[in-house]
Amino acid sequence: MSLAYAIVLVNDELMKNQARDTIQEAQKAADQKFEKIAMDNRLTRVTRNPEPHTMSHDELRKAMPHATLDGLTGLYFTADIS
Numbered sequence: 652m653s654l655a656y657a658i659v660l661v662n663d664e665l666m667k668n669q670a671r672d673t674i675q676e677a678q679k680a681a682d683q684k685f686e687k688i689a690m691d692n693r694l695t696r697v698t699r700n701p702e703p704h705t706m707s708h709d710e711l712r713k714a715m716p717h718a719t720l721d722g723l724t725g726l727y728f729t730a731d732i733s
Contacts, residue, residue: 653694653731654730654731655684655688655729656727656728656729656730657680657685657727657728657730658706658714658715658726658727658728659677659680659703659725659728660720660723660724660726661673661676661677661723661724661725662724663722663723663724664722674703677703678699678703681726681728682697682699685728685732688732689732694732694733696732696733697731698731698732699728699729699730699731700730703726704727705725706724706725710725711723
């Protein structure tokens with residue numbers, strides 16, 4: 652089993668005002684990435700962890716040192732792919 656991750660950047664205002672819908676849309680984007688990884692590696696099962704981790708500014712800065720992150724929240728999704 653392999654662990655895959657996806658970082659999805661979302662608008663801060665959307666997270667404050669429509670958190671549930673924003674997280675659901677971000678999850679869809681992460682799921683698409685996980686499915687593509689599975690298909691590219693001829694694997695058949697993707698088991699995602701249900702709750703994303705909301706990344707701190709320091710975590711985002713480490714992951715994306717050259718990106719402009721003003722007004723963005725990072726959601727960190729993980730999945731087991733086998």
